[in-house]
Amino acid sequence: MGFLDRSRTIAPPGWNRWLIPPAALSVHLAIGQAYAWSVFKPPLESAMDLTGTQSALPFQLGIVMLGLSAAFGGTLVERNGPRWAMFVSATCFSSGFLISAVGAWTQQYWLVVVGYGFVGGIGLGIGYISPVSTLIKWFPDRPGTATGIAIMGFGGGALIASPWSAQMLESFGRDSDGIARTFLVHGIVYAVFMSVGVVLVRVPAAAEERQVVRSAVNVSARNALRTPQFWLLWLVLCLNVTAGIGILEKASPMIRDFFAETSTPVAAGAAAGFVALLSLANMAGRIAWSSTSDLVGRKNVYRLYLGVGAVTYLVLALAGNASKPLFVVCAMLILSFYGGGFATIPAYLKDLFGTYQVGAIHGRLLTAWSLAGVLGPLIVNAIADGRKAAGKSGPDLYTASLFIMIALLVVGFVANELVRPVAAKYHEPEAEAVR
Template identity: 75%
Template sequence: MAVPGFLARSRIVAPPGWTRWLVPPAALSIHLSIGQAYAWSVFKTPLEKTLGLSGTQSGLPFQLGIVMLGLSAAFGGTLVEKNGPRWAMAVATVCFSAGFLLAALGVATGQFWLVVAGYGGVGGIGLGIGYISPVSTLIKWFPDRPGMATGIAIMGFGGGALIASPWSSAMLGTSPTTGDIATAFLIHGIVYAVFMTLGVLIVRVPADDWRPARAAAQTAAKPMISTANVSAANALKTPQFWCLWIVLCLNVTAGIGILEKAAPMISDFFKHTSAPVSTASAAGFVALLSLTNMLGRFVWSSTSDLVGRKNIYRFYLGVGALLYLVIALTTNSSKLVFVLCAMLILSFYGGGFATLPAYLKDLFGTYQVGAIHGRLLTAWSAAGVLGPLIVDGIADSQKAAGKTGPDLYQLSFWIMIGLLVVGFVANECVRPVKEKFHEPTGQTAVGSEA
């Protein structure tokens, strides 16, 4: 694939003395934008009312977006490694913004399929390419602190809804119309295009011979940290890859089930109590979850640099299952318990994403870590369908059976507990990659960007 000169990797090699700390802000400009996906629940109720949709239908754009995220990351991962982060960020900008513009047209003309195809299909490609675009570059710039570096950037994806949720709610007002939703989509598309372009202009890659001053002290071999490299093709042949695929899929399913339906869920949960949750408070809950999702990505991934990736995933999955158990047992007796448990679950959800690239780097090396990461994100695609399908599908069926309040979600919570336990077991099965999968010494430098 021919890459225009301005976007080519050769044009963005950093000169001597260039500070690596400019790379995380460049990555954040992309991730804060595409992180808007986590605020989709703010659009669900308005779309249902104006276009006559069910809860399951209004979740389709989000579900397709997550599916396309995983698929585009998997199929585009090698291209991102080859063509470089500026090319990838530019592609992400065009696709993500175009998705909003198509969604605006779909709402304005009453064609919901166009909202699904635009936001979910085209925009989802922007999500996938944008998500992986800075990861390999960050790991190359920060080999001494990979968990912290990827956590800084990927926390933007978790924090995008912190901005988008109140912003979108303000545009929609208390009684949104078709015109309000279309205008909101249009403005989102334009503003995000401008903001993401900043990252395209700033990002740089390190020279082949560049090393940070602290690298030698920080990269000594540890039991679960390999100094060898594994290609993307060989990674697919290892049990470690598939164990992590299961871990990611189930951890994401547990978090995304709450996140995708956050606003209507908290409203339903406390609807028949003495203090029901208002629309504004529900939107605030979405923003609060976004905040913990964002902070978890930085705090827990940075902690993983100290305690190890396997140990931190034990924490995510084990404690996450216990938190779901608390919600299931306390039902709607305490808003504080519900909100705190949901916040922690979302912090583990975000932390799992941010820790994953460093876990892959530990197991497979830096050789084609971006391409391996892209392939592993197909687990996110599966979870993007599985999580909302479980929560939305069960809630719709329970509502049809005449149930209300916490009864709409109890079964979903017990399912999530079981999934997290399975994920915990899969993480326990992760071991160092066998030597037969390693690349021969001296060959990885030649194909490191393949």
């Protein structure tokens, strides 16, 4: 497989670095389909007699595998290069759909869980981190903008996948055969689409990369785990994601519950539109806030995510049902901070640890996402269920969870304030970093 070797991806003289973001987007727009899994939930529940909890298993396992594969595969991604990583991602992600298609055809739901959740989840994790260090090396002058463009694709992938998947299910049918055909088409189309990135991606020539390496602190992934800075950023990412994903997962029922007891309740169609607005805010925040971080600094933009995010949650808790526009604007702002946190963290890692093994460090940090993906929805759903059982309704279902999110964001704000430059004892010798 010489084509995948890192040496075969070295850019020739005059290579246009602006070809790298489209290569990254071809992968991130594909794996961003994960945010559109809910489209498959109702037909799967009907065709295979599943509960809502059971139909969520592929998505939940996929997010867990994303964090684990990014953590354990990060060093391999750095060693073998972005083309190898994108190829592995495309193979796993597409194969996950093909295995799921077999599961739907044969009525074996465990194959859907293994295919989409386990195999596809590995593709999610490797694909998510595959372009990060390459983008940072190509764009040392604006790493936030570069990684924001790519990671924006993950947030926006559902805007393409959701209507596309829904249309295919309408065309093929919402029974097991129709679901299987839809999975099959997904697997084939995403394999072709992601292969564009595999072919297009390049790494900087040695002379260019050496200049970047010498201009920064360089810390290995192993040493990064020994620093307080890594664990402070792990906590910051985990808490910021927990706060955002709690609203994202519960968005449609939350806005309907908040205004259920008013004179103008929110209809199901309007609630669906609200979810689409949150997806746009999530996507826009990834490029807008990460680009802003190139101008104001990473610590300052995380002060915005965590500090203003806490204030915004307070407004929702105290006056969220006073006005629909107020509720929508606050929720969109929170989701823009959620997306921005993902897009800015690679550049923050580069500032602290250098470019030496930033992809591997980023992979290990994404275990925070695995925890937050479980923690955020658990907090919001468990409290809402408990309050409903106690006879509460409307905003009272969510007030306690909103105040918990405020507390988490305050803790994250303090953790961000404690971040300092990495001590010299953790640095790699310059000769090793250049090699």
